[in-house]
Amino acid sequence: MYKVKTRLFMTDPLNPGPELDEPARLLRDGGLVAFPTETVYGLGAAARDARAIHRMYEAKGRPADNPTIVHVSSPGDVEPLVQQVKPVHARLIERFWPGPLTLIFNRSSRVPPVVSSGLDTVAVRMPRHRVALELIARASVPVAAPSANLSGRPSPTTARHVLDDLDGRIDAVVDGGPAGVGVESTVLDLTGQVPVILRPGGVTREALQEFLGEVEVAPGILEGGAGYWGVPASPGMKYRHYAPRAELWLVEGPREAQVARIKKILRDLHAKGLKVGVLAHRETAHSYDAFQVVTMGSWDRPDEVASQLFAALRQIDASCPDMIVAEGMVTSGMGLAVMNRLRKAATRRCNAGASRVVLLVCTGNTCRSSMAQVILERILQERGLAGYTLVSAGVSAFDGTPATAGAVSAVAEMGLDLSGHRARRLQWDMVDWADLIITMTAEQRDRVLQQFPEARGKTHVLREYVGLSGDVQDPWSSDAETYRRTAQEIRSALERLVDILAGETGPGG
Numbered sequence: 001m002y003k004v005k006t007r008l009f010m011t012d013p014l015n016p017g018p019e020l021d022e023p024a025r026l027l028r029d030g031g032l033v034a035f036p037t038e039t040v041y042g043l044g045a046a047a048r049d050a051r052a053i054h055r056m057y058e059a060k061g062r063p064a065d066n067p068t069i070v071h072v073s074s075p076g077d078v079e080p081l082v083q084q085v086k087p088v089h090a091r092l093i094e095r096f097w098p099g100p101l102t103l104i105f106n107r108s109s110r111v112p113p114v115v116s117s118g119l120d121t122v123a124v125r126m127p128r129h130r131v132a133l134e135l136i137a138r139a140s141v142p143v144a145a146p147s148a149n150l151s152g153r154p155s156p157t158t159a160r161h162v163l164d165d166l167d168g169r170i171d172a173v174v175d176g177g178p179a180g181v182g183v184e185s186t187v188l189d190l191t192g193q194v195p196v197i198l199r200p201g202g203v204t205r206e207a208l209q210e211f212l213g214e215v216e217v218a219p220g221i222l223e224g225g226a227g228y229w230g231v232p233a234s235p236g237m238k239y240r241h242y243a244p245r246a247e248l249w250l251v252e253g254p255r256e257a258q259v260a261r262i263k264k265i266l267r268d269l270h271a272k273g274l275k276v277g278v279l280a281h282r283e284t285a286h287s288y289d290a291f292q293v294v295t296m297g298s299w300d301r302p303d304e305v306a307s308q309l310f311a312a313l314r315q316i317d318a319s320c321p322d323m324i325v326a327e328g329m330v331t332s333g334m335g336l337a338v339m340n341r342l343r344k345a346a347t348r349r350c351n352a353g354a355s356r357v358v359l360l361v362c363t364g365n366t367c368r369s370s371m372a373q374v375i376l377e378r379i380l381q382e383r384g385l386a387g388y389t390l391v392s393a394g395v396s397a398f399d400g401t402p403a404t405a406g407a408v409s410a411v412a413e414m415g416l417d418l419s420g421h422r423a424r425r426l427q428w429d430m431v432d433w434a435d436l437i438i439t440m441t442a443e444q445r446d447r448v449l450q451q452f453p454e455a456r457g458k459t460h461v462l463r464e465y466v467g468l469s470g471d472v473q474d475p476w477s478s479d480a481e482t483y484r485r486t487a488q489e490i491r492s493a494l495e496r497l498v499d500i501l502a503g504e505t506g507p508g509g
Contacts (some may be wrong), residue, residue, distance in 0.1 A: 038175065057114075066146075186337070258327050286366075372462070385502060
């Protein structure tokens with residue numbers, strides 16, 4: 001399908017010269033050129049050339065509803081792209097540009113809608129990299145540039161990474177050495193009353209709060225930024241990103257608890273004959289007996305981990321393990337950006353430091369158990385009960401299936417968001433991790449115990465466990481009122497469950 005001969009242009013990252021003239025011409029003429037920035041390598045296309053943008057989406061395999069960022073070489077290049085540069089924009093530009101901060105503006109008519117996936121906003125930044133700035137300046141066009149990788153893969157931090165994914169799909173790669181920051185730019189939305197971080201990155205939340213005062217973080221960011229179904233407000237908010245080819249399990253919690261948990265996972269997976277790679281910090285890498293252990297920097301240096309993360313993901317994946325287990329880290333400073341990327345890359349997560357894990361199970365994980373998860377989370381918050389990790393799964397689920405429209409609507413009436421939920425099939429690690437397993441029906445309980453006999457003693461039917469009778473019936477394919485009644489029934493039973501968890505009553509009381 002792709003017959004492009006990808007040309008490689010070498011340049012001095014500190015003193016780029018006339019070797020950029022040809023890549024700049026390619027950009028002006030509608031070509032696709034990958035180039036280094038201080039964060040990752042970007043795949044550039046002329047931002048006002050809708051045809052080039054469509055070609056860029058095709059080359060990456062990027063979903064059409066995932067917006068891109070427009071890169072400029074001077075703050076003065078912003079005005080033609082936007083409706084208005086507000087005073088707060090000007091202050092941020094003066095303070096943080098050039099640098100890894102992307103700002104959201106209301107889009108001008110000069111920017112094709114395809115750049116922003118049909119949104120009336122546009123994301124713009126000025127990179128802090130001499131090669132990028134010189135290339136954009138020589139091209140004399142603003143450049144739309146997502147990361148220069150196949151969609152969903154770890155972002156590239158070297159020209160070699162770009163060629164591994166896109167050789168033969170794009171016109172040129174400018175090799176300006178490895179990227180420095182290692183994770184993409186922070187995306188800040190200034191179109192509302194309060195600035196909102198839509199994607200954490202190279203400028204920390206703390207730095208923005210110090211400069212601006214109040215700064216919010218978009219819902220779902222701490223959970224990996226996948227909490228949006230529909231058109232995402234920013235690049236990187238909707239789809240699973242950064243994923244290696246092998247399944248990746250992310251272990252979070254205190255350092256000692258993570259190490260102990262990963263050792264147990266390794267023992268269990270080795271017993272199944274699986275080759276397991278571990279993505280670890282420098283201080284704990286020696287703790288693991290694994291097929292391969294790749295370090296990603298120090299526990300105490302989130303900025304170092306950020307700069308090495310994507311290269312480490314690609315390195316460990318290149319050894320073709322059956323599974324990858326990764327250590328988590330703190331979510332302060334650059335750690336927020338690191339954990340956002342790891343959580344988006346992960347197929348499964350566990351909190352080794354959680355005091356209690358509750359696993360909610362139904363059949364397809366698109367109705368009852370998914371509603372139960374968000375409802376139980378709300379009740380625990382209302383009661384002020386901390387220390388719980390909630391997980392939901394289905395005994396016959398198809399991984400990645402969204403929640404049903406009826407379930408989304410029913411919990412939305414309770415002020416809850418299920419729109420970003422994706423179904424997960426029940427697996428042994430979930431069962432092993434859980435302290436309490438709650439099913440919606442007796443038949444589901446029996447299936448859990450048939451498949452995982454070791455779960456006997458901690459697996460219960462919801463209504464039976466809280467002193468009621470009968471099952472929570474499946475509302476799938478029913479009308480909105482049935483979903484509404486089911487959600488209320490689940491909430492009433494879960495109120496009793498929380499009484500039990502809080503020690504206010506005993507089971508059946």
